[in-house]
Amino acid sequence: MLENEPGRQKARSFIDITRRAQLVGCAIEVIAELGETRASLVKIAERAGVSRGVISYHFDDRDELIRLVVAEVYERGRAVVQPRIEAQSTAAGQIREFIVGSVEFYGRYPRYIAALTAIRVSAAQQRTANPTRGAVTDELDAVARILRRGQDDGEFRDFDAAVMATTIRKALDGAVEHVLAGGAGEPYAAELTELFRLALCRNPRNPHSEETLLS
Incomplete structure (x- = not known):
């Protein structure tokens, strides 16, 4: 049968991946507009132009969808920020690019950030587990490692x-x-860069220090 043919299995897998990505994108849009609590599966399905059952087919439950929204936001952020960080040879340059790249990301993807913020706010208001906590912890650990290297x-x-x-x-x-x-x-971004140059540098008033560290 067609379902048992390798080519058919790959095609179905690709379609599933594409559909899941579409639904996550629609969830981001709806959460950004309505907030996390009002972003029902019905509204997300309507935005995607599918039935609610399609969402239930692709995700175990709403919590899984929310987790994937968080993962998508952070993955998109890494795509913007990480190359900038990796291009720097000094810890100071990496911190600068983390700050500048993060602000750039916020400006380029405001709906992503609005959705993430809505999820955090909802978790705090309902006193439930924050789906962003693990990603935030990983980010803080990565920044702390750069600081220690500096x-x-x-x-x-x-x-x-x-x-x-x-x-x-x-x-x-x-x-x-x-x-x-x-x-x-x-x-x-420029003001934050200058603020943390002064906070981090061993000798921020030394012009040579300024040039080699965060300039």
């Missing part, structure tokens, strides 16, 4: 890397609010 290499002064990573993240949360309110990425 300290080991003599680029940065002594400080608690975990606390500083959280501080950078909280500052970027402010950038999220700014962009979602219609604000431009600049001069926000």
Whole structure:
């Protein structure tokens, strides 16, 4: 039968992957517009132009769909930010590009950020497990590793890397609010870059330090 032919199985798998990606994209749009609690499977299905049963076929439940929305947002963010980080040879340059790239991502994908924010807010209001917690922890750990490397290499002064990573993240949360309110990425990114240059550098008033670290 056709279902047992290898080519047919691959085609069905590709179709399933494509449909799941479409539904995740529609979920992002609906959550961004209505908030997480009002983004029912019926509304998401309507946005996708399918029946609710199609969503139930592709996802175990709504929680799985929400988890995949979170994963998609972070994956899209990595696609924007990670190449910028990897292009830098210094820890200071990597922190700069993490900040600038993150703000750029917020501006390019405001609906993604609006959806992620809505999911976080909903979890806090309902006092349920935050689906973004694991991704946030991974991001903080990655930033802290860069900060510790900068300290080991003599680029940065002594400080608690975990606390500083959280501080950078909280500052970027402010950038999220700014962009979602219609604000431009600049001069926000430039100001944050300068703020953390002063906070991180071992000798921020040294012009040579400025040139080699965060310029």
